[in-house]
Amino acid sequence: MKRKSVTINEKPRLCGATCFALILDAKVEAMNQREHWKGHKDKRVIPNLMSRLLWVMNGETPDLKGKALETFGSNVNKYRLCKIEGGAHVRLKKTDSEVQAFDNMVRNDYQTVLKRMDAFLWDVLDFREEVGKPESLVKALMDTVSQDRHCDNKEFFVLENGDSIPGCEVSALTEVCLPAFVLGMWHAALMIPDRNKDGEATINEWCPSTGGGHRDYSGSVGKVWPVEVKVNGMTVTELSSTETEEVDQPDDEPQKDETEDTEYRQPGGPQLNQFLAKPKANVHYGSGDIYSDIGTLNITKNYYGGKDE
Numbered sequence: 001m002k003r004k005s006v007t008i009n010e011k012p013r014l015c016g017a018t019c020f021a022l023i024l025d026a027k028v029e030a031m032n033q034r035e036h037w038k039g040h041k042d043k044r045v046i047p048n049l050m051s052r053l054l055w056v057m058n059g060e061t062p063d064l065k066g067k068a069l070e071t072f073g074s075n076v077n078k079y080r081l082c083k084i085e086g087g088a089h090v091r092l093k094k095t096d097s098e099v100q101a102f103d104n105m106v107r108n109d110y111q112t113v114l115k116r117m118d119a120f121l122w123d124v125l126d127f128r129e130e131v132g133k134p135e136s137l138v139k140a141l142m143d144t145v146s147q148d149r150h151c152d153n154k155e156f157f158v159l160e161n162g163d164s165i166p167g168c169e170v171s172a173l174t175e176v177c178l179p180a181f182v183l184g185m186w187h188a189a190l191m192i193p194d195r196n197k198d199g200e201a202t203i204n205e206w207c208p209s210t211g212g213g214h215r216d217y218s219g220s221v222g223k224v225w226p227v228e229v230k231v232n233g234m235t236v237t238e239l240s241s242t243e244t245e246e247v248d249q250p251d252d253e254p255q256k257d258e259t260e261d262t263e264y265r266q267p268g269g270p271q272l273n274q275f276l277a278k279p280k281a282n283v284h285y286g287s288g289d290i291y292s293d294i295g296t297l298n299i300t301k302n303y304y305g306g307k308d309e
Contacts, residue, residue: 011208012221014151015199016092017082019141019189023078023182024049025217026137028126046080047073050090053186057102062089069150077116081207081215082200092190099190108189110162110279117177117186118234134178134231140222141185142229142271144202146171154192158184175230270276 010017027049050070055061068089079092080085086093093099105113126133145151151167160177167188172201173181207217209266 011202012147013199013202014141014144014148014185014189014192015082015196015202016186016189016198017080018144018199018202018206019186020050020053020080020220021203021217022137022140022144023053023186025140025219026133027124047076050076050079051126052120054098056120056183056186058098058105059079059116062091080203081198082197082203089105091195094191103191106157106162106183112184114160114162114179114234115193117183121179121182135229136222138176138181138222138229138231139177139217139225141171141181142171143200143222143225145188145308151188151191154188156184156188171227173229173291174227175232177234178231178236187198302307 024046051061062068062072072089075090076089079086079090084090088098091098102113125137143154145167148167151170152283154166154167156167156170157164158173158176159165160180164184188274206215206221207215209215
């Protein structure tokens, strides 16, 4: 008897590159030249964003020198376009020790890596309420997973308490913790389908070729998601000092085309979420507030302002 074949969608596909593309689309826009003249810093060039994702995974930024420093940006660009599975300095294959260590941390030290993802998102995403990019990112990821049958029975660690749900249940979520959700998606994207090149058809549709120029995201995934999704922040318990020092980073020029995306400058470390906890003080951070209770130092981050009940 001939077996009935199971239809596997070729696009959209969840992989490292497609997840990265959606995060890129949700980032704050690069500063224009006039803002650079004013002395501001644009820290969101594509290779630096990948470097920070690598920091989220293992707590370390790539230690690049010489030729590795020169080629890191080029390798990141090839990875995001699904031309390579990974590489010596973009170690994102499922079999790489860095990915295996990340998987172990997600399973056994979830809160540590969750806090790093939270810091990463606060540094790079556009949280303006009128733009709505965090919700768009969540819906786009949900839509991608719902259409990719490879994901149905895989583990997605998208719950803030560290628990996982199968991929087939992701699209049923109506409320998510943003850093937990993105962390679970990035982890799953690296663990399945195990081949970054499988997402090439998806990337070509979302980011069409411009004949050698920069390929902007123009996809529509998640745009007509039928369910309203509430996107929350996370509750962080600060265990050390109430004051943190800012980590400075070198200036980066915004990318103009694909060739300029390859430039990379070694960061001094990720810029962490900064705050100074004071009694009865509301600390404004971007478009959200950080409400501090000095007694327990429980910090609740509300992405769109307003104190949670």
